[in-house]
Amino acid sequence: MNDVPVDRLMSTDLTTIERGADAADAAKRMRDTGVGSLLVVDPDGTLAGLITATDFVALVRDNDPKDRTPVEAFMTTDVVAVGREDTVAELAEPTAHGYTHLPVTDDRGEPVGMVSTTDLTAYLSRVG
Numbered sequence: 001m002n003d004v005p006v007d008r009l010m011s012t013d014l015t016t017i018e019r020g021a022d023a024a025d026a027a028k029r030m031r032d033t034g035v036g037s038l039l040v041v042d043p044d045g046t047l048a049g050l051i052t053a054t055d056f057v058a059l060v061r062d063n064d065p066k067d068r069t070p071v072e073a074f075m076t077t078d079v080v081a082v083g084r085e086d087t088v089a090e091l092a093e094p095t096a097h098g099y100t101h102l103p104v105t106d107d108r109g110e111p112v113g114m115v116s117t118t119d120l121t122a123y124l125s126r127v128g
Helices: 023-033 053-062 088-096 117-127
Strands: 016-018 037-041 047-052 101-105 111-116
Touching: 016 023, 023 037, 023 053, 037 111, 047 053, 047 101, 088 101, 088 117, 111 117
Parallel strands: 016 037
Antiparallel strands: 037 047, 101 111
């Protein structure tokens, strides 16, 4: 059970936004797609950061909700990413440290999936 690769439980329907977009556009994309996080990518497609709903709470608390702040000003940049071949067991450490969304990247650093604690919980409830 713990040696199952991440690619068996990750989501591949990714919602991204390019670095340089503003907060209002990011919030609209999250609302329109119903996701709890956005992957921020550089123009070449590599992962630059992550924005979660929690990031927006802090931004709105401190600024106008229609803020034109660029996403890189409030995105998480110390993103913990995992690879397709990483196992469920290897997700234990980052999730224990509070990471709830883990981008899955290929060998070029481009996002290919997302695994969340919700995905992990759903998987464990099916096999447990």
